[in-house]
Amino acid sequence: MTSQKTILRALAGETLDTQPIWMMRQAGRYLPEYRATRAQAGDFLSLCYNSELAAEVTLQPIRRYGFDASILFADILLLPQALGADLWFVTGEGPRLSTITDAAGLAKLKPADAIHEHLAPVYETVRILSRELPSETTLIGFAGAPWTVATYMIAGKGTPDQGPAHALKAADKTTFEGIIELLTESTIHYLSMQIDAGAEVVKIFDSWAGSLQGDDFVNYAVKPAQKITAALKAKYPDVPVIAFPRGAGLRYEGLHAEIGADCIALDDGVTANWAAKHVQSGGCTQGNLKSSHMVTGGQDLVDEVNRIKTTFSKGPHIFNLGHGITPDADPENVQLMIDTLRAS
Numbered sequence: 001m002t003s004q005k006t007i008l009r010a011l012a013g014e015t016l017d018t019q020p021i022w023m024m025r026q027a028g029r030y031l032p033e034y035r036a037t038r039a040q041a042g043d044f045l046s047l048c049y050n051s052e053l054a055a056e057v058t059l060q061p062i063r064r065y066g067f068d069a070s071i072l073f074a075d076i077l078l079l080p081q082a083l084g085a086d087l088w089f090v091t092g093e094g095p096r097l098s099t100i101t102d103a104a105g106l107a108k109l110k111p112a113d114a115i116h117e118h119l120a121p122v123y124e125t126v127r128i129l130s131r132e133l134p135s136e137t138t139l140i141g142f143a144g145a146p147w148t149v150a151t152y153m154i155a156g157k158g159t160p161d162q163g164p165a166h167a168l169k170a171a172d173k174t175t176f177e178g179i180i181e182l183l184t185e186s187t188i189h190y191l192s193m194q195i196d197a198g199a200e201v202v203k204i205f206d207s208w209a210g211s212l213q214g215d216d217f218v219n220y221a222v223k224p225a226q227k228i229t230a231a232l233k234a235k236y237p238d239v240p241v242i243a244f245p246r247g248a249g250l251r252y253e254g255l256h257a258e259i260g261a262d263c264i265a266l267d268d269g270v271t272a273n274w275a276a277k278h279v280q281s282g283g284c285t286q287g288n289l290k291s292s293h294m295v296t297g298g299q300d301l302v303d304e305v306n307r308i309k310t311t312f313s314k315g316p317h318i319f320n321l322g323h324g325i326t327p328d329a330d331p332e333n334v335q336l337m338i339d340t341l342r343a344s
């Protein structure tokens, strides 16, 4: 049976005349209605754990723009919090966590399957969304990839070069690999519960994959994603997986097969021409438009949307940005992107 949902059709390998579209961070601070609901919730984490309000902000960009998919409103750092790490957000700066830097710190974390009570509000958000979303809108669940989540757990914050995680990998490989293993297993539990609650697609965000070189890229970006994908496929053969190893560069080639993912999401560091030839040949692709166009708009935005649309038009492609939309973006530029894409 062919699904009517355009995102699911693209993920199944169909080349569509009009590429389906959604946007990373589509529920976010560039939208006045998001800022209002966030103020009502109190702070970002309170919003993530308030199922009703988290569902509300997930729905806002669907109402405003009619995107073809919505992504669950949550954060990749809720999982380490469920494993026992402290987590808070400093306004204007970003996330802060208690750090795990040795075997004793790792031993204090909870087992991989002990996360569900803490994450119950997230599963409830998914259930609300699967009831309330329009029938043509696909619901995407997500988690961070083990390496990316580990970089925050080890450093206690975001870092430009993921230095602390690389240092632990070099100094105490056993503890480092223990963290990756725990995150791999708990991510399988977490995404399974999202699927049970109604997520129709899952996406694995490896935002810092680009800092893994050589064998490290294979061992800590490809293998964990492959393991998570294989475990999910064994239980849910019909649920597509999108992998986003941001910054993979030339290593994007061949990743569909290596990871076993239905779709590889592209950042804006590879050219559309190269990616259409070397990545889309392996299956559905997603992304590639520079987020800065949502700030600058104008004819450049129109030209870029048309160029990316045309370049990926010979195979399955989901239109998206190469990374999240930024708070300084103009909501009208988002509409211009959609109108340009959907104009024949």
Ligand code: CP3
Pocket (backbone or CB within 6 Å): 023, 024, 025, 026, 027, 028, 029, 038, 044, 071, 072, 073, 074, 075, 076, 077, 093, 094, 095, 142, 144, 158, 205, 207, 324
């Ligand atoms: O895309 C969506 O609309 C769904 C929700 C979503 C958020 N974060 C909400 C969010 C998703 C999928 C994420 C993923 C995420 N979170 C990633 C991977 C993708 C990426 O951006 O590389 C990472 C690395 C995080 C960790 C994180 N969360 C950071 C570093 C920050 C601070 C930076 C920033 O943009 O402010 C966050 C906060 C965050 N997560 C916001 C949102 C909407 C902004 C919070 C706010 O309202 O103040």
